[in-house]
Amino acid sequence: LLEGLVYGFGFWFVNYLYVWAGLVLVTLLLRKSASYVLLTAAAAGYGLIFGALCAIPYFFIGGWGMGVSYWISGIPFDLLHCAGNAAMSALLLKPLTILLRRLDGRWQRG
Template identity: 50%
Template structure:
């Protein structure tokens, strides 16, 4: 094997620490989702994705993927599962765009706006099943849930952003490498 190929392979391999961090991200999201599953559209996953993106960078995408796979194993691989494959990474990408913000308000607005438009994002696959009318009707019927999602995300972000930020700051300060 050439030296260059060996170097490329080394760059793309995960360290044990990376695997543990990815597993902890996915487990945190799954446990939080299960703990609040009795409340319609009230969830911590959005906030966790924002916090994980701020501290762990691109590793968050691996954590999201493992979380989505877990969701599929637990609840089945239906149309909703396909939506999760792109919905959650979009939030991570939006967070990466705002990563220089230090204001809780900015991240609360991001989380709330994301919650408000989550139903619209989830309606996209219906374009291929029933056309634009089905997309629109699916989205409109879910607006009350999107409003609850928006308000829940804002409130949760205002309450938990600082404590989670502080925890991640302490944990990642010396222990976790954000590069992957």
């Protein structure tokens, strides 16, 4: 909701309601995984399918042609999104996991 308040409630906002919920679901399913490779692959894959997920409403409002054209026009962004997610996960996942576990232990001890 905060993003909608800041940037306005355009049609793109509908996409974010289920795209981010899907990311939460994927994260919950993979939270027990200790494999940084699997988690990095999931982050990269989610970046790659982001455009396809965002195109779903356009299939309903404009038909097959609008949905496919919206999705195809976003493929260059999806490729960059995939690469960026993979790079950031590969660089930051392990150090942030260690840091957050250390901080979690401090909070639990009081």
